[in-house]
Amino acid sequence: MKDHVNIPVFIPHLGCPNLCVFCNQRYISGCEGFDPSGVRNLIDTALSTVRKGQSAQIAFFGGSFTGIDRELMTSLLDTAQSFVSEGRADSIRLSTRPDYISEEILTVLSHYSVKTIELGIQSMSDRVLRCSKRGHTAEDSERAAALIKNFGFEFVSQLMIGLPSSGPEDEIMSAEKCCEMGADAARIYPTVVFRDSELCDMTIRGEYEPLTLDQAVERTRNVYGVFCKKGVPCIRIGLCSSDGVSSEEKYFAGPNHPAIREMVESSMFFDSVSKSLTDKYGLGPFTGKELTVTVPEKCMSKAVGHKRENAGRLRSEFGFGKVRFLESPSLSGYDVRAEICSEDL
Numbered sequence: 001m002k003d004h005v006n007i008p009v010f011i012p013h014l015g016c017p018n019l020c021v022f023c024n025q026r027y028i029s030g031c032e033g034f035d036p037s038g039v040r041n042l043i044d045t046a047l048s049t050v051r052k053g054q055s056a057q058i059a060f061f062g063g064s065f066t067g068i069d070r071e072l073m074t075s076l077l078d079t080a081q082s083f084v085s086e087g088r089a090d091s092i093r094l095s096t097r098p099d100y101i102s103e104e105i106l107t108v109l110s111h112y113s114v115k116t117i118e119l120g121i122q123s124m125s126d127r128v129l130r131c132s133k134r135g136h137t138a139e140d141s142e143r144a145a146a147l148i149k150n151f152g153f154e155f156v157s158q159l160m161i162g163l164p165s166s167g168p169e170d171e172i173m174s175a176e177k178c179c180e181m182g183a184d185a186a187r188i189y190p191t192v193v194f195r196d197s198e199l200c201d202m203t204i205r206g207e208y209e210p211l212t213l214d215q216a217v218e219r220t221r222n223v224y225g226v227f228c229k230k231g232v233p234c235i236r237i238g239l240c241s242s243d244g245v246s247s248e249e250k251y252f253a254g255p256n257h258p259a260i261r262e263m264v265e266s267s268m269f270f271d272s273v274s275k276s277l278t279d280k281y282g283l284g285p286f287t288g289k290e291l292t293v294t295v296p297e298k299c300m301s302k303a304v305g306h307k308r309e310n311a312g313r314l315r316s317e318f319g320f321g322k323v324r325f326l327e328s329p330s331l332s333g334y335d336v337r338a339e340i341c342s343e344d345l
């Protein structure tokens, strides 16, 4: 399969009449203004870095692409399409809100090489959507996803963890619904509080408590686990550094860590080892014994954990004296083999 690269074009807050409590789109997109006349150059420059054999998708991220002024939207699509027609890009990708999807909009998009539509679903709980002032319902998301699938586009669901009034069950339910709605891929974003957002004011007033990093990892892992079980790839967990959130000036509070994906995957491995252990050996005690954990190839660092956390937890929570990790090509995903040294048994 060809290596895939996105050529991101950020469209900040354009045409969006909403003000979701968590949003300061200028900060999320990392640009204060937007100059449409610079888009051609931006794409051209980015495409010149694409290597032979890579597939490039021009991706309109940021605001709600299908909600911006129609003339601007089609002129941006025309620009992107010209690169596809020249053979320099393979297709077009965009992100938008569920209530900005209609048959008419999808018909317009279908005249271009749009392949993938990302929907900012955020939650499938109407209560959570209301408390986040999202301005659309779960039903809007279901309807939009069905239309996107019917038109034959790829559908990527974006969910948030830890929104106001959201609990772990709401998040698991949202992921299950997205799978039922036919998500081809997913993005999971633990909620980060930006300065100049309503969520920031709510946090200062004590009406919202951001998740700790540990809580975010645990709840994101639950949601990630749902997608993994259904075979839906998670193409991103957490905001990336280019989202421009790391500076003090923009970030206020919440679980914003560059290694959050690795932490979530490590947590998946810890659960898998715990299950493998208890299925095979019961609940212990394992005090002082030696444990060998075999994990899939190239997964050693995730299995051992960020700062060797999993190795430490296996010693402290199960009492093992020694824990060692091996890799095996016969395992895949988060499957592991946990074996206690036979001399210890």
Ligand code: SF4
Binding pocket: 013, 016, 017, 018, 019, 020, 023, 024, 025, 062, 063, 064, 097
């Ligand atoms: S829909 Fe919400 S998150 Fe998206 S740009 Fe508008 S206010 Fe921000």
